[in-house]
Amino acid sequence: MDSSLLTKLRELIQHGEKLLPEGGLEFSGYNAKMQPQYLLWRKNCLDLFGKLGEKGIAFRSRVANDENGPYFYQSSTQHILECLREAANDAATEKAAAASKPGFPAGKSQRTPVEQGQQTAKQHAPSESNRVFVVSSPNNPFLEQLTTMLKELGVTATVYQRASGASESLVAQFEKANDVRYAFWLFNADDIPNAMFELGYLVAKVGANKVCCIHTKEMQPPQSVPGVVKKEIVVKLEEISFSIMKELKAAGYAVSI
Numbered sequence: 361m362d363s364s365l366l367t368k369l370r371e372l373i374q375h376g377e378k379l380l381p382e383g384g385l386e387f388s389g390y391n392a393k394m395q396p397q398y399l400l401w402r403k404n405c406l407d408l409f410g411k412l413g414e415k416g417i418a419f420r421s422r423v424a425n426d427e428n429g430p431y432f433y434q435s436s437t438q439h440i441l442e443c444l445r446e447a448a449n450d451a452a453t454e455k456a457a458a459a460s461k462p463g464f465p466a467g468k469s470q471r472t473p474v475e476q477g478q479q480t481a482k483q484h485a486p487s488e489s490n491r492v493f494v495v496s497s498p499n500n501p502f503l504e505q506l507t508t509m510l511k512e513l514g515v516t517a518t519v520y521q522r523a524s525g526a527s528e529s530l531v532a533q534f535e536k537a538n539d540v541r542y543a544f545w546l547f548n549a550d551d552i553p554n555a556m557f558e559l560g561y562l563v564a565k566v567g568a569n570k571v572c573c574i575h576t577k578e579m580q581p582p583q584s585v586p587g588v589v590k591k592e593i594v595v596k597l598e599e600i601s602f603s604i605m606k607e608l609k610a611a612g613y614a615v616s617i
Contacts, residue, residue: 365411366455369448372405376441381568383434385589385607390431398432405440415450419443434569434610441612489539490613491516493566495530495558496546498523502574503546505597514616515608517544522554530558534565541566542611545588547575555582563587570611572604 379398384390391398402423409420422443423429428436492510496503498521510517518537520530534540543562547555559582562571568587575581576593589607591600608615 493543559585
């Protein structure tokens, strides 16, 4: 594959990663304001897939056949990103295989200094995990339901439970789970004094719309913290299980159903 195509794939991936957090959620409507910007990025992705030969046709078909694809949802953006990353990985593998064939000067790398730097950074960067962070008081009735559901989905939960005399603060425990990309915050009336700090801290660490506040209809959480997705339960967590799965998939988690 032409090196310029691989470079373009990586540029589109970087653009999509910036768009992803701005995408609308299906239960609350798509992001109409940024729809034109999303459509231009999507068109550029489809055009590039068309230049990648037989493999590119398959990626192009996957994107074109996504029924939600024409609308700027997080899930639509994530779907295109997955195709771009697969295409980029395939291209990088082909390039490495070509560089290892006889005919190149022994002991010399075919990568540019920039590519060598990117490869070194990639080797030292932490790999994406399927771990989430959960904040709850010890007596929250939904804590066990949530951790059980996450386990069934193949997602690992690191749980922080507030308690008097706790050996670790929220900040200290979160810093140990530095591979976390999504957080759940289980709310009841006793949690109000902690709400503003904890929700604000989690949004700052994992990003806007990647913190999910779970609460009952009778106990409404604070409304003044931006970037928090709120999910209301009437009786049990099962009521919102499907929307939680969609949130995790949109955030890039591998969810097994």
